[in-house]
Amino acid sequence: xxxxxxxxxxxxxxxxxxxxxxxxxxxxxxxxxxxxxxxxxxxxxxxxxxxxxxxxxxxxxxxxxxxxxxxxxxxxxxxxxxxxxxxxxxxxxxxxxxxxxxxxxxxxxxxxxxxxxxxxxxxxxxxxxxxxxxxxxxxxxxxxxxxxxxxxxxxxxxxxxxxxxxxxxxxxxxxxxxxxxxxxxxxxxxxxxxxxxxxxxxxxxxxxxxxxxxxxxxxxxxxxxxxxxxxxxxxxxxxxxxxxxxxxxxxxxxxxxxxxxxxxxxxxxxxxxxxxxxxxxxxxxxxxxxxxxxxxxxxxxxxxxxxxxxxxxxxxxxxxxxxxxxxxxxxxxxxxxxxxxxxxxxxxxxxxxxxxxxxxxxxxxxxxxxxxxxxxxxxxxxxxxxxxxxxxxxxxxxxxxxxxxxxxxxxxxxxxxxxxxxxxxxxxxxxxxxxxxxxxxxxxxxxxxxxxxxxx
Numbered sequence: 334x335x336x337x338x339x340x341x342x343x344x345x346x347x348x349x350x351x352x353x354x355x356x357x358x359x360x361x362x363x364x365x366x367x368x369x370x371x372x373x374x375x376x377x378x379x380x381x382x383x384x385x386x387x388x389x390x391x392x393x394x395x396x397x398x399x400x401x402x403x404x405x406x407x408x409x410x411x412x413x414x415x416x417x418x419x420x421x422x423x424x425x426x427x428x429x430x431x432x433x434x435x436x437x438x439x440x441x442x443x444x445x446x447x448x449x450x451x452x453x454x455x456x457x458x459x460x461x462x463x464x465x466x467x468x469x470x471x472x473x474x475x476x477x478x479x480x481x482x483x484x485x486x487x488x489x490x491x492x493x494x495x496x497x498x499x500x501x502x503x504x505x506x507x508x509x510x511x512x513x514x515x516x517x518x519x520x521x522x523x524x525x526x527x528x529x530x531x532x533x534x535x536x537x538x539x540x541x542x543x544x545x546x547x548x549x550x551x552x553x554x555x556x557x558x559x560x561x562x563x564x565x566x567x568x569x570x571x572x573x574x575x576x577x578x579x580x581x582x583x584x585x586x587x588x589x590x591x592x593x594x595x596x597x598x599x600x601x602x603x604x605x606x607x608x609x610x611x612x613x614x615x616x617x618x619x620x621x622x623x624x625x626x627x628x629x630x631x632x633x634x635x636x637x638x639x640x641x642x643x644x645x646x647x648x649x650x651x652x653x654x655x656x657x658x659x660x661x662x663x664x665x666x667x668x669x670x671x672x673x674x675x676x677x678x679x680x681x682x683x684x685x686x687x688x689x690x691x692x693x694x695x696x697x698x699x700x701x702x703x704x705x706x707x708x709x710x711x712x713x714x715x716x717x718x719x720x721x722x723x724x725x726x727x728x729x730x731x732x733x734x735x736x737x738x739x740x741x742x743x744x745x746x747x748x749x750x751x752x753x754x755x756x757x758x759x760x761x762x763x764x765x766x767x768x769x770x771x772x773x774x775x776x777x778x779x780x781x782x783x784x785x786x787x788x789x
Contacts, residue, residue: 341503345494348552352426353491353507355544356483357514359433362537363401363479365518367440367472368394368603369610370530375445375468379461386458388465391604391740391758395733397469398603401476402729405484408477410718413485414569417714422490423552429482430545436475438538441531443467482545484721489714490552492705500702501655505647508697509640512690571712572719583783584707584716588723589776590659591700594666594693595724597770599732601670604740604758612758615679647698655699656784659777662699665692667770674763696773703780735769736762 341349376390388396416425448454448464495503521533571577578585601608609615650658669689676682708716740758 341494341499344551344553348548349491349503350506350510351544351551352430352483352487352548353510354514355430355541356479356487357511358517358537359437359479359541360483361511361514361518362437362534363472363475364602365515365606366530366533367397367468369606370440371397371465371468372607374530375443375464376461379445380457383457383461387461391737393465393469394603395737397472398599398733399730400469401472402726404473404476405480405729406718406721406726408480409485409721410569411485412481413489413714413717414565415714416486416489417568417712418565421554422486422493422714423548423554425486426482426490426552427545427548429478429486430548431542432545433475433479433482434538434540434542434545436471436478436538437541438535440468440471440475441534441538443471480721484725485714485717488720489717490554492708492713493554495705497706498651500705501650501698502644502647504698504702504705505644505650507701508647508694509643512694568712568715569718571715577709581707581709583780584704584709586776586780586783587700587703587707588720590773590780591697591704592723592727593769593773593776594663594696594700595728596732596735597666597670597766597773598693599728600736600739600766600769601758601762603733604736604762608758608760608762609679609682612760613679613682643694643698646695647702650699650702655703656781658695658699659781660774662692662695663770663773663777665689666696666773667692667767670763670767670770674760674767676760732766732769735765739765 371393372390376384379387384390412425412429416422443464445460445464448467449460452463454460454463491503491507518537521537646658665688669685669687669692672685673682673689676685704720736758739761742761
């Protein structure tokens with residue numbers, strides 16, 4: 334039987350916030366810094382001959398995103414099912430985070446110079462190609478370990494310790510954490526030139542590792558429920574059975590809806606900071622330099638109000654039902670993305686981003702909580718792999734591919750300070766994302782109809 338308590342204890346909330354936030358910090362480093370790391374560090378300073386002779390930077394980014402997504406799925410399937418098998422999440426969370434931080438820190442030593450020295454290379458094309466390959470391989474290793482700790486174990490643990498009465502509230506907090514992590518990592522982006530990628534990777538990696546060590550003492554496996562067939566491989570493939578899909582139609586509809594919104598997000602997100610910096614000439618340094626105590630105070634008030642509204646929305650969903658918020662949030666998400674494609678300056682762009690982020694957040698709260706509600710009891714760990722296919726694998730393969738195609742079709746280029754010409758993302762990626770986002774309404778409408786039939 335599911336735990337139907339509405340209130341969660343302080344220890345549970347501590348772990349939800351701590352591991353949720355640090356996990357998002359690690360993912361933000363990967364999603365934001367690894368792409369710009371390739372663009373601004375690995376490729377930057379390379380000769381035109383090396384750039385032309387190696388893989389195109391936009392293609393390298395899309396390959397890296399897709400490859401890491403594949404490793405994420407494999408890890409989540411294997412380790413989620415294994416955590417069900419042994420009936421514990423804690424070892425996977427704590428050890429996973431410890432290793433996750435170590436691997437993140439290792440990116441601080443990757444460079445073309447180190448590659449040339451390590452492999453005794455002199456050819457510029459080979460040096461660049463091998464260095465790019467090393468970044469992609471290490472990103473896959475990081476994704477495997479990170480997914481073990483976060484996607485497989487932590488997400489299963491959250492489902493274990495929550496119920497249908499409080500999951501939207503918990504999801505509202507978990508939805509804020511990626512935004513907070515992104516803001517924190519963005520704050521470091523302005524310091525990249527002064528302190529370097531190596532310091533950032535090593536520093537943030539150390540913090541994630543420390544979080545894993547804390548988990549050894551703070552996490553409890555008190556509500557893990559498992560239903561096992563006796564065979565690890567049967568449990569691993571459980572979610573692919575047609576009979577299971579039919580029995581859990583609502584779950585797969587909710588996962589499909591999440592797949593569309595996540596794919597729309599991945600159309601532009603891998604390229605967003607390259608777009609802002611090199612196409613829209615946005616400089617975080619200039620923004621930070623222009624801040625005054627008054628504007629910082631106003632910004633703080635706005636952030637506090639936004640957080641309060643998001644958490645209130647989660648509580649409202651727990652009381653009124655999640656279905657009532659789904660269509661509205663998708664429309665808001667679509668409108669913001671569509672408008673962003675027309676933005677000609679950074680101020681208008683950020684104004685357009687507000688409804689897009691709000692729609693994305695509201696939809697994530699409602700649908701992520703619904704996915705947890707629909708998870709078959711005793712198979713929560715095993716289903717994390719199915720969940721990650723819809724949340725990560727499909728979106729991170731299809732999304733960046735769509736973004737790469739439409740951006741290359743627009744033929745926008747950027748000439749760096751070394752007078753080397755490379756391709757750059759364009760505004761069309763937001764319109765492509767908006768088209769994908771509106772497709773979310775298909776599974777949402779079907780899911781709402783199924784929910785109405787159930788309650789009648």
